[in-house]
Amino acid sequence: MTNLTIGKAINAGLRAAMEHDPKVLVMGEDVGRLGGVFRVTDGLHKDFGADRVIDTPLAESGIVGTAIGMAMRGYRPVVEIQFDGFFFPAANQTFTQLAKMRRRSAGTLSMPVVMRIPYGGGIGAVEHHSESPESYFLHTAGLRVISVANAVDAYWMIQQAIRSEDPVIFLEPKRRYYEKAEVDTEASIAEATPMGAARVARPGTDATLLAYGPMVKTALQAAEADTDHSIEVIDLRSLSPVDYPTIVESVKKTGRLVVAHEATLTGGPGAEIAARITEECFYHLESPVIRVAAFDTPYPQSRLEEYYLPDLDRVLDGVDRAFAY
Amino acid sequence: MSDTTVHEEPELIQLLTPEGELTGHPDYPLEITADEIRDLYRDLVLVRRFDSEAVSLQRQGELGLWASLLGQEAAQIGSGRALRGTDMAFPSYREHGVAWCRGVEPKELLGMFRGVTNGGWDPHEHGFHLYTIVIGSQALHATGYAMGVQRDGAVGEDGTAVITYFGDGATSQGDTNEAFNFASVNNAPVVFFCQNNQWAISEPLERQARVPIYKRASGFGFPGLRVDGNDVLAVLAVTRAALDNAREGNGPTLVEAFTYRMGAHTTNDDPSRYRNAAELEEWKAKDPILRVRRHLENNGLADEGFFASVDAEADALGEKVRTQCRNLPDPGPLDIFHEVYAEPNVHIDRQRAEYAEYLASFEAEGVR
Numbered sequence: 001m002t003n004l005t006i007g008k009a010i011n012a013g014l015r016a017a018m019e020h021d022p023k024v025l026v027m028g029e030d031v032g033r034l035g036g037v038f039r040v041t042d043g044l045h046k047d048f049g050a051d052r053v054i055d056t057p058l059a060e061s062g063i064v065g066t067a068i069g070m071a072m073r074g075y076r077p078v079v080e081i082q083f084d085g086f087f088f089p090a091a092n093q094t095f096t097q098l099a100k101m102r103r104r105s106a107g108t109l110s111m112p113v114v115m116r117i118p119y120g121g122g123i124g125a126v127e128h129h130s131e132s133p134e135s136y137f138l139h140t141a142g143l144r145v146i147s148v149a150n151a152v153d154a155y156w157m158i159q160q161a162i163r164s165e166d167p168v169i170f171l172e173p174k175r176r177y178y179e180k181a182e183v184d185t186e187a188s189i190a191e192a193t194p195m196g197a198a199r200v201a202r203p204g205t206d207a208t209l210l211a212y213g214p215m216v217k218t219a220l221q222a223a224e225a226d227t228d229h230s231i232e233v234i235d236l237r238s239l240s241p242v243d244y245p246t247i248v249e250s251v252k253k254t255g256r257l258v259v260a261h262e263a264t265l266t267g268g269p270g271a272e273i274a275a276r277i278t279e280e281c282f283y284h285l286e287s288p289v290i291r292v293a294a295f296d297t298p299y300p301q302s303r304l305e306e307y308y309l310p311d312l313d314r315v316l317d318g319v320d321r322a323f324a325y
Numbered sequence: 326m327s328d329t330t331v332h333e334e335p336e337l338i339q340l341l342t343p344e345g346e347l348t349g350h351p352d353y354p355l356e357i358t359a360d361e362i363r364d365l366y367r368d369l370v371l372v373r374r375f376d377s378e379a380v381s382l383q384r385q386g387e388l389g390l391w392a393s394l395l396g397q398e399a400a401q402i403g404s405g406r407a408l409r410g411t412d413m414a415f416p417s418y419r420e421h422g423v424a425w426c427r428g429v430e431p432k433e434l435l436g437m438f439r440g441v442t443n444g445g446w447d448p449h450e451h452g453f454h455l456y457t458i459v460i461g462s463q464a465l466h467a468t469g470y471a472m473g474v475q476r477d478g479a480v481g482e483d484g485t486a487v488i489t490y491f492g493d494g495a496t497s498q499g500d501t502n503e504a505f506n507f508a509s510v511n512n513a514p515v516v517f518f519c520q521n522n523q524w525a526i527s528e529p530l531e532r533q534a535r536v537p538i539y540k541r542a543s544g545f546g547f548p549g550l551r552v553d554g555n556d557v558l559a560v561l562a563v564t565r566a567a568l569d570n571a572r573e574g575n576g577p578t579l580v581e582a583f584t585y586r587m588g589a590h591t592t593n594d595d596p597s598r599y600r601n602a603a604e605l606e607e608w609k610a611k612d613p614i615l616r617v618r619r620h621l622e623n624n625g626l627a628d629e630g631f632f633a634s635v636d637a638e639a640d641a642l643g644e645k646v647r648t649q650c651r652n653l654p655d656p657g658p659l660d661i662f663h664e665v666y667a668e669p670n671v672h673i674d675r676q677r678a679e680y681a682e683y684l685a686s687f688e689a690e691g692v693r
Contacts, residue, residue: 029525029526029528030526030527030528032527032528033527033598033599034526034527034598034599035598037526037593037594055527055528055532056532057494057497057528057532057533058460058494058495058497058498058525058528058533059497059498059499061499062497062499085458085459086459086460088459089459089498089499089500124389124390124440125389125390126389126390126418126437126438126440126458127443127458128458128459129458265676266672295661295662295673295676295680296665296672296673296676297661297662297665297673297676298443298665300443300656300660300661301437301440301441301442301443301656302389302440303439303440303441303655303656304440304656304658304660304661305440307658307661307680308661313687314683317683
């Protein structure tokens with residue numbers, strides 16, 4: 001067992017994937033000698049060389065577009081988008097090309113591209129450094145979207161994402177990069193939980209609290225803080241596709257669902273999950289599905305982010321609202 | 326794969342040597358008085374002080390981040406002072422020296438890096454657009470603005486010129502190259518001012534370009550030139566000529582100001598991880614302020630009293646910057662909902678009302 005932060009676990013997972021498969025490449029801005037602005041690719045340039053760890057020109061569209069060409073040539077590029085807000089210049093290549101290539105080629109072409117994106121707020125950053133753009137990805141057919149909440153998942157899911165034949169958006173909760181856990185790096189990847197599966201992070205009986213990425217920790221804290229109820233916490237892990245059987249099983253037991261995320265409310269992941277759970281669990285629900293999300297505004301200046309981001313109190317307020325029915 | 330660079334030594338337009346000797350340049354005659362050179366010196370010293378105070382404020386936790394302009398003062402003051410009041414500038418996020426020239430108060434810039442605003446100054450009031458963080462985006466805005474200037478007929482000797490600032494890294498972005506092309510085919514009155522400070526965070530210039538940046542312009546069909554970005558007089562002369570060329574209807578110019586980022590990319594960055602100290606020492610010898618001081622001293626254009634008065638003014642500015650920064654009011658929680666839409670919006674109204682009620686519930690309980 002190795003005690004790793006989420007950041008170091010992704011680094012170790014990248015290293016393992018690069019050792020396993022010589023076709024795995026890392027590409028991005030400052031990922032080489034610097035090791036990335038969050039040091040997630042630290043040491044890879046030194047050990048695998050500049051042909052496999054590529055400091056790209058400063059152009060996100062170029063990074064994703066060339067990764068598509070690399071994938072066509074048989075490589076498995078892992079691209080880093082330095083911050084969530086810098087994904088947008090790459091939107092065209094991602095949405096019109098990467099996501100649709102399999103369909104356009106009638107299944108001839110695979111796009112085993114992983115796009116790593118540090119995302120979410122809470123680090124006191126200037127604008128475009130705290131965004132939660134997951135809804136755009138969820139809305140795009142052809143992309144898989146996952147987010148990790150702990151170092152164990154970070155280590156295995158980056159490797160699973162790299163082995164996937166589909167393009168994977170790998171969302172890294174930047175404010176949780178330094179959260180630690182014991183990781184068994186000697187275990188077999190075959191035994192790791194599949195990256196598409198949700199995980200019951202804390203069992204409970206009275207309400208289900210669903211979160212992913214940076215909000216999982218907050219959800220667990222809320223479950224601990226609510227001493228009046230037994231709260232089951234689910235770490236969604238995969239945002240697209242969603243592991244509905246795990247959620248449905250939980251909600252049929254608890255009768256209440258609260259979904260928490262940093263993405264904005266309207267058209268967010270919670271909206272889609274609420275609709276589906278209402279369909280599948282209608283006769284088991286004791287209350288409407290409650291969403292706790294960021295407001296429908298641009299991410300505010302950092303002095304307001306403590307108000308903007310759903311925090312422990314707002315998650316508890318959401319749980320209270322569920323119990324008010 | 327080889328990592329060789331195409332080596333060329335392009336002409337560097339310089340008027341003032343690092344030793345402080347005013348050599349002049351045949352293509353860029355600059356008539357300048359001693360008073361004006363002293364004013365430029367004052368600008369350079371003051372913006373460096375503003376910048377170093379901001380770095381200190383970040384270290385003290387008063388700012389979330391700061392992007393230092395250290396080493397790029399001449400590129401910014403020279404170009405900023407070349408602008409007329411009616412001209413319009415589109416900066417990236419490091420142009421504190423240009424902001425200074427445009428009369429933007431330090432507290433406006435500090436507010437953004439402190440996290441109390443997202444910018445917030447009036448771009449039209451100052452002829453200085455908001456800082457743009459997503460690399461290269463502003464080059465297109467500047468070009469479109471310049472196309473508007475054309476359509477307004479604001480062309481001629483009294484016309485309006487537009488300038489946009491970006492770095493060497495930004496020349497890799499699609500938006501920047503699209504701006505070059507839009508400006509070219511429209512003959513737009515815009516000056517592309519690239520501060521080539523040699524580093525895009527950790528990536529040296531050769532990761533962005535195999536040819537000197539100014540040479541890009543010829544491929545797009547307009548002139549490009551390289552100026553000594555640490556020579557405030559050369560930057561002033563070259564930028565003024567490029568702006569005049571634009572305002573008189575002769576189209577865009579790419580000015581590559583060859584300079585050096587003497588500090589970190591931002592206060593979050595540690596350049597010791599990727600560049601060696603010798604390079605910094607080499608550039609310190611080309612310091613943009615030192616050469617002006619030498620020129621003034623060697624030619625008897627300023628006495629000790631002058632330098633002391635500028636230093637005193639810098640001290641006062643430092644005090645003002647610290648005070649302004651610490652006194653910046655925090656926005657209230659409901660500010661989150663302000664200025665999202667021009668017209669009333671039911672989502673926003675509802676969420677603001679619900680959030681106000683939620684916050685009030687804590688006040689009622691006396692816990693928040």
